Amino acid sequence: MNRTPAFDTVTLPQSNWSVPDHMVLHCKNTSDITVLLATSYSLETVLGILGNTCLIGIVARQKATATNVLLTNLIVSELAMCIFCLPFTVTTVLLNYWVFGEAMCKVTAFIQCASVTVSVLSLVLIAMERHQLILNPTGWRPGLSEAYQGVAAMWTFASLLSLPFVTNSTLRTGIFKWYSGVVDSYADKSICTCPWSSEKDRLTYTTALLLLQYCAPLAVILACYLRIYLRLRKREGLFEKSKPGCQTVPLKRVNLLLASMVAAFAACWLPLHVFNAIEDWNYKLIPSCLHDVIFSLCHLTGMASVCVNPILYGFLNKNFKKEVKDLIVSCHHRSSEQEYEHLPLPTMQTETSKDSLRLSGQQAPV
Numbered sequence: 001m002n003r004t005p006a007f008d009t010v011t012l013p014q015s016n017w018s019v020p021d022h023m024v025l026h027c028k029n030t031s032d033i034t035v036l037l038a039t040s041y042s043l044e045t046v047l048g049i050l051g052n053t054c055l056i057g058i059v060a061r062q063k064a065t066a067t068n069v070l071l072t073n074l075i076v077s078e079l080a081m082c083i084f085c086l087p088f089t090v091t092t093v094l095l096n097y098w099v100f101g102e103a104m105c106k107v108t109a110f111i112q113c114a115s116v117t118v119s120v121l122s123l124v125l126i127a128m129e130r131h132q133l134i135l136n137p138t139g140w141r142p143g144l145s146e147a148y149q150g151v152a153a154m155w156t157f158a159s160l161l162s163l164p165f166v167t168n169s170t171l172r173t174g175i176f177k178w179y180s181g182v183v184d185s186y187a188d189k190s191i192c193t194c195p196w197s198s199e200k201d202r203l204t205y206t207t208a209l210l211l212l213q214y215c216a217p218l219a220v221i222l223a224c225y226l227r228i229y230l231r232l233r234k235r236e237g238l239f240e241k242s243k244p245g246c247q248t249v250p251l252k253r254v255n256l257l258l259a260s261m262v263a264a265f266a267a268c269w270l271p272l273h274v275f276n277a278i279e280d281w282n283y284k285l286i287p288s289c290l291h292d293v294i295f296s297l298c299h300l301t302g303m304a305s306v307c308v309n310p311i312l313y314g315f316l317n318k319n320f321k322k323e324v325k326d327l328i329v330s331c332h333h334r335s336s337e338q339e340y341e342h343l344p345l346p347t348m349q350t351e352t353s354k355d356s357l358r359l360s361g362q363q364a365p366v
Helices: 031-060 066-084 086-095 101-135 144-168 199-242 251-285 291-303 305-315 318-329 347-360
Strands: 170-173 190-193
Touching: 031 066, 031 086, 031 291, 031 305, 066 086, 066 101, 066 144, 066 305, 086 291, 101 144, 101 170, 101 190, 101 199, 101 251, 101 305, 144 199, 199 251, 251 291, 251 305, 291 305
Parallel strands: none
Antiparallel strands: 170 190
């Protein structure tokens, strides 16, 4: 879940409009940090939009498959994050107040939560699809209709989960006059916040977001890729026997890639979820003056997924690199000799899947 920083000097608790005495204080100048954060947000926005736009352009040139549909859905959700999370956050970081009106306060909060949820669920379904492909290559695989149904279900679930941001998000005008040390020019400015009438409801909802947007997806992704790793390790000897004299699949690279996918998801989103959990359960642990700086750093780390995922799920795919090369040098389009050449899987996993299919036709599944 994304939370936009209110302002650098003080922080308003989300549960109510009261202002604790310990929050009324003077803070050191953080203009240098603010410029650094704004620059980082801007760079992340540009890289995220360029990377995902380039990737979706390449995927659109490929054959329509269930994996392509899921990957496209991931890209769309991350583009939504780039458009509705990063620009609004960087503007608020620079100005320290909200300038986009109450309607956008509600809309951006809703889209931010929904797009993050869809992105996470897309990663889960991609991991599950790869799990089925590697462990049971001749068995059932989701078709296009199932993929579209999964996409519709994801957006429906994410929209329902994000509804509280529409009903609760609001502008608070004139809140700056409550604090000492705030210049007069800020007196009539507004902040976008999401208060709750019940502390119990707020904690229940934020805990549910933690479980549904991080803990449960991470467990599923980790389980899928761990089983893939164990199966590939088990089949290593079979690959060597079935292809004498040929270069075997470099399982170390496969394992590194699988580990990178899990680590990227866990590392990108952990800081923000830890920060949100501390703020929800005991916000006094976070120094008021450093609140927005810490939040911004955690938020930047989470949003880094919009730059990392295109690399892991697209740029490391040999087919993607071939498409890019064909576009640059204006060469002929790549041939479609095998169905798997159209799967936007990382190179090592694609090759492993092919070998799994060949082996399955020669002997009983391992």
